[in-house]
Amino acid sequence: MSDHRDDFLVLEDVKTHFDLGRDFLTRKSKGVVKAVDGISLTIKEGETLGLVGESGCGKSTLSRTIMQLIRPTSGKIWLEGKELSAISDRDIRDVRKNFQMIFQDPYASLNPRMTVLDTLSEAIRTRHPESKGDDLLQRVSDLLRKVGLNPAQMKRYPHEFSGGQRQRVAIARALAPEPKLIIADEPVSALDVSIQSQILNLLKRLKSEMGLTMIFISHDLSVVRYISDRIAVMYLGRITELGDAETIVDNPLHIYTKALTSAIPVPDPNAEHSRERVILQGDQPSPIDPPSGCNFWPRSPVEHDADMKENVPDFVEVSPGHWVSNCRFCVEQNAATPN
Amino acid sequence: MALLEVEDLATYFHTREGTVRAVDGVSFSIDRGETLGIVGESGSGKSVTCYSLMRLIPEPPGRIERGVARFDGQDLLKMGKSDLRNIRGDRISMIFQDPMTSLNPYLRISTQLIEAQTTHRDIDRKAALFKAIKALEEVGIPDASNRVKSYPHEFSGGMRQRVMIAMALINEPDLLIADEPTTALDVTVQAQILDIIKQRQERLGTAVILVTHDLGVVAGNCDKVNVMYAGQIVESGSAEQVFYEAKHAYTRSLQKTIPSLQEKGQELYTIPGLPPDLTKPINGCAFYPRCPFPKTGAAETGRPALKDLGNGHCFADCGYCDSSGSIESVLAKGDTDDIHLPSEGAGA
Numbered sequence: 001m002s003d004h005r006d007d008f009l010v011l012e013d014v015k016t017h018f019d020l021g022r023d024f025l026t027r028k029s030k031g032v033v034k035a036v037d038g039i040s041l042t043i044k045e046g047e048t049l050g051l052v053g054e055s056g057c058g059k060s061t062l063s064r065t066i067m068q069l070i071r072p073t074s075g076k077i078w079l080e081g082k083e084l085s086a087i088s089d090r091d092i093r094d095v096r097k098n099f100q101m102i103f104q105d106p107y108a109s110l111n112p113r114m115t116v117l118d119t120l121s122e123a124i125r126t127r128h129p130e131s132k133g134d135d136l137l138q139r140v141s142d143l144l145r146k147v148g149l150n151p152a153q154m155k156r157y158p159h160e161f162s163g164g165q166r167q168r169v170a171i172a173r174a175l176a177p178e179p180k181l182i183i184a185d186e187p188v189s190a191l192d193v194s195i196q197s198q199i200l201n202l203l204k205r206l207k208s209e210m211g212l213t214m215i216f217i218s219h220d221l222s223v224v225r226y227i228s229d230r231i232a233v234m235y236l237g238r239i240t241e242l243g244d245a246e247t248i249v250d251n252p253l254h255i256y257t258k259a260l261t262s263a264i265p266v267p268d269p270n271a272e273h274s275r276e277r278v279i280l281q282g283d284q285p286s287p288i289d290p291p292s293g294c295n296f297w298p299r300s301p302v303e304h305d306a307d308m309k310e311n312v313p314d315f316v317e318v319s320p321g322h323w324v325s326n327c328r329f330c331v332e333q334n335a336a337t338p339n
Numbered sequence: 340m341a342l343l344e345v346e347d348l349a350t351y352f353h354t355r356e357g358t359v360r361a362v363d364g365v366s367f368s369i370d371r372g373e374t375l376g377i378v379g380e381s382g383s384g385k386s387v388t389c390y391s392l393m394r395l396i397p398e399p400p401g402r403i404e405r406g407v408a409r410f411d412g413q414d415l416l417k418m419g420k421s422d423l424r425n426i427r428g429d430r431i432s433m434i435f436q437d438p439m440t441s442l443n444p445y446l447r448i449s450t451q452l453i454e455a456q457t458t459h460r461d462i463d464r465k466a467a468l469f470k471a472i473k474a475l476e477e478v479g480i481p482d483a484s485n486r487v488k489s490y491p492h493e494f495s496g497g498m499r500q501r502v503m504i505a506m507a508l509i510n511e512p513d514l515l516i517a518d519e520p521t522t523a524l525d526v527t528v529q530a531q532i533l534d535i536i537k538q539r540q541e542r543l544g545t546a547v548i549l550v551t552h553d554l555g556v557v558a559g560n561c562d563k564v565n566v567m568y569a570g571q572i573v574e575s576g577s578a579e580q581v582f583y584e585a586k587h588a589y590t591r592s593l594q595k596t597i598p599s600l601q602e603k604g605q606e607l608y609t610i611p612g613l614p615p616d617l618t619k620p621i622n623g624c625a626f627y628p629r630c631p632f633p634k635t636g637a638a639e640t641g642r643p644a645l646k647d648l649g650n651g652h653c654f655a656d657c658g659y660c661d662s663s664g665s666i667e668s669v670l671a672k673g674d675t676d677d678i679h680l681p682s683e684g685a686g687a
Contacts, residue, residue: 054525055496162613192380193552194610197596201607219525226598226607263530265555267597269578272559279534280527282481283495 009043014075016065031288035061037237048214050228054284058237059217063183068092097126097177104186106166110158117154123176143172164195183215225249233257236295243322255330256296294327302329341368342546348406350391357618361387363570374547376561384570385550389516429459432507436519438499442491449487455506474505478535497528511543518550566590569615569625576652586654589626624657
């Protein structure tokens with residue numbers, strides 16, 4: 001693994017657990033939420049990695065762990081060869097300007113009492129502490145223009161903008177410290193379709209113009225497929241399948257990925273009526289004491305045997321760049337034989 | 340005769356900022372066993388239409404200004420309070436977007452399911468409980484006889500929405516209004532819920548009005564589709580007509596913006612600008628400022644009326660939408676700038 005550490009962003013067996021503490025009376029442990037439970041990933045510079053999964057699968061915890069907003073319970077994270085998990089809380093703020101986040105709800109993620117100018121200036125000063133006066137104004141205007149807002153609007157407060165415009169402000173703020181990595185956590189799911197496409201185009205354009213690396217988190221596989229180079233499918237804190245965006249959407253191997261792709265409604269009546277669906281049973285189990293072994297077994301349409309309910313399946317590379325959690329019940333075996 | 344016929348429904352909200360014409364002259368009908376989809380962006384009036392039918396509009400500031408909604412011969416909009424209460428939850432029921440806020444957190448599921456029955460039927464509690472358990476089983480809740488005693492917070496989002504469906508269908512209504520029933524749920528759970536609604540509908544012959552912003556959900560589940568924009572229906576017809584032979588520029592633009600239908604790598608088509616401010620009167624086609632089709636002197640007074648193409652397919656014809664040119668050809672000509680800044684302010 002060590003040679004991988006030279007890559008842009010490397011995660012090695014990252015685990016983020018939340019201890020629920022002990023019951024007040026019985027002193028029994030209330031359990032541990034295994035939000036992220038052993039994730040290894042490598043992200044190349046300039047790449048967009050899509051992270052999909054149902055709510056509660058740990059996508060957001062993973063992104064916050066990479067941001068070091070939550071420190072991992074175990075495992076290591078390297079950004080450009082620097083081990084983030086070893087940096088102290090005091091020094092992490094200095095490093096954090098290299099990676100920024102865009103959140104889902106632009107109504108909640110902007111300070112309602114700060115004008116756009118204040119919000120952006122604060123973010124710019126993390127990179128350029130000496131910037132003030134005309135230089136600062138110039139930088140703010142440039143940023144606003146970059147995200148498609150009118151610099152004349154910089155004295156406005158967030159409530160004076162529409163949802164799509166607010167998300168543009170949030171993007172501008174994320175870009176202000178000139179980061180190398182952007183983590184976008186469901187940046188379009190709160191927006192209407194017609195606005196959603198504007199923001200997706202903007203993100204894509206900025207990414208190629210500025211050479212950003214991006215982790216794009218969404219539960220909407222069609223959006224993720226559109227914007228990402230590679231897709232990682234998460235289930236209960238682990239990655240079940242990882243590969244090129246097209247491969248994951250068009251030729252998924254794991255039954256969970258199949259269920260996920262087949263559950264996306266397609267805006268085409270004939271295709272909708274004729275296609276086969278993998279309908280899963282029930283909901284995702286609680287990440288408190290998640291199922292052992294192949295963690296998908298309680299919902300899988302295929303009955304698992306005791307072995308697979310007990311032992312975690314290997315994460316194997318079936319074809320170059322296409323990885324899958326190789327449970328022999330969830331993955332058709334002839335398809336998954338490494339060649 | 341259609342089960343529900345809505346004619347020229349208009350609901351305005353009289354706010355301090357002015358009169359918001361949330362729904363402004365909507366007409367449609369739905370037959371027994373049919374599924375009608377209403378699609379549109381937020382603020383297009385799709386939910387207000389449904390709330391008006393159930394008379395759930397907060398008055399004031401809202402007011403149903405005009406219109407008729409004939410449900411089995413009776414006008415829902417003129418009905419007295421007690422008649423209305425008899426119909427709600429019995430012959431017409433509704434499922435809301437957020438199943439947490441629409442179940443009473445203080446009452447057990449059993450209490451709520453029994454109450455739904457005893458209000459409308461002469462049924463003893465024991466029989467009602469038995470029916471409640473059966474209803475929960477039918478929507479796929481495992482171990483229903485024990486789970487019926489739980490409180491809403493003990494269920495997950497998908498399970499709660501199942502409980503809502505069970506409750507809405509327990510009196511076998513003629514009409515079910517589902518307002519974004521799956522928007523708050525994961526795609527895998529969404530597929531399950533839509534499946535259940537469809538199954539139950541086939542068994543009971545219920546008519547369903549499915550409100551959603553997701554064209555994909557409409558495509559798979561609806562017989563008829565109304566596309567709403569700025570408080571009016573701009574296009575209606577069978578699902579096939581609306582998806583394959585869309586006439587209105589808004590419908591066509593909307594379809595173009597969906598990522599799943601697009602070639603990867605290509606820039607997504609975007610509808611420039613924002614929906615219009617509904618407090619201001621709209622002259623001509625409401626979509627005009629965002630329309631990709633070039634036009635000169637579109638209708639200046641009043642909004643274009645729905646034009647019937649003869650086969651049940653209607654669209655608001657301003658005279659320019661139906662130009663034979665495809666959106667692609669229009670796009671190829673001019674570089675569509677994806678950023679159109681509203682010149683003055685920005686409606687939230």
